[in-house]
Amino acid sequence: MENKILKQNDRLRKQIEFIMEIDKLKKVYRQTFLMDGSRKENDVEHSWHLAIMSILLSEHALQKDIDITRVIKMVLTHDIVEIDVGDTYCYDDILRKNCLEREKKAAERLFDMLPQDQALEFRGLWEEFEQRTTPEARFAAALDRFQPLLHNYITNGKSWKDHGISSCKVIERNKSISEGSLILWDYAQEIINDSIKKGYLSI
């Protein structure tokens, strides 16, 4: 569009173009179902849920006094790259291997739409989340694994059953929750054990 304000203000133009671009994330669907089982949830819904969890559950983080604002920003932005690469099902090992290179390209294309300082901030948040080298990233990553686990449990293992996932795979995939929160990992293990007992997960 020909727009005077955006012509005069290059920062606002770039920000608005990015804000319009990321609307596409609302159509990247995950394998996890909503808790009522009615449909799969999308990346945006997942990210919002993690942001609320970041606010509410930060007292359970392994390391105290983490920067909760950075955790919130990380979980809000961590899946934006999937606009270009799509959602990779976490139990699909082959797809996961090829994923990182494509995600890096996506991060470049998408975040470089922003003014340089904000591009750097968003790239930094994404890299921090991916590398898990800070307590904030480990807590954010713990929530990122815990949330779909809870969804799967509440929906009687709907997505696990659809993909024939075993409890070993679920434990292997989710044990890193303990690096972000011990109590969430204790609770996750109870969920997994109960899921085996109830037949949501094969042994």
Add this chain to the structure above:
Amino acid sequence: MENKILKQNDRLRKQIEFIMEIDKLKKVYRQTFLMDGSRKENDVEHSWHLAIMSILLSEHALQKDIDITRVIKMVLTHDIVEIDVGDTYCYDDILRKNCLEREKKAAERLFDMLPQDQALEFRGLWEEFEQRTTPEARFAAALDRFQPLLHNYITNGKSWKDHGISSCKVIERNKSISEGSLILWDYAQEIINDSIKKGYLSI
């Protein structure tokens, strides 16, 4: 579920129950369409979009040095009450009048599920947003109006046309954007004028 961890930890139990309850917000649909026009968006998608906009556009807030974390928390939580009361179309005056009392009851029921300190925090965020008495709330409210305006513009006025909305109503409804950000209000006015020119909005 009978769960040892949640029995031992009353705070975590309440937090998890709230986290499960708010999944319902993913099914509260708004009148605004996704930018590709394919379907209406829901409250969670709207809230996530506002949170990203809070991060990116805070430099355009009328008052400098606002607490951006509080803005993010406000926009993430401001629509949770709609789990009980549903989305009220912003141009429906009669519905809007009856809305506040029902929203207050919803805020009580929903936020009181949380441990008391967090219930108070979430109630406080919701009330701050509703009352618009702080610069943070006015900026959050500006984004809350600007985002659907942008969606309507990008979708050629799809939702405005469906409801026969006039430009006067749109200006009346959105002029308070200027209390949160002058440049966003300038840009919003350009969008409205161009929408009239293109026939998305009647005069």
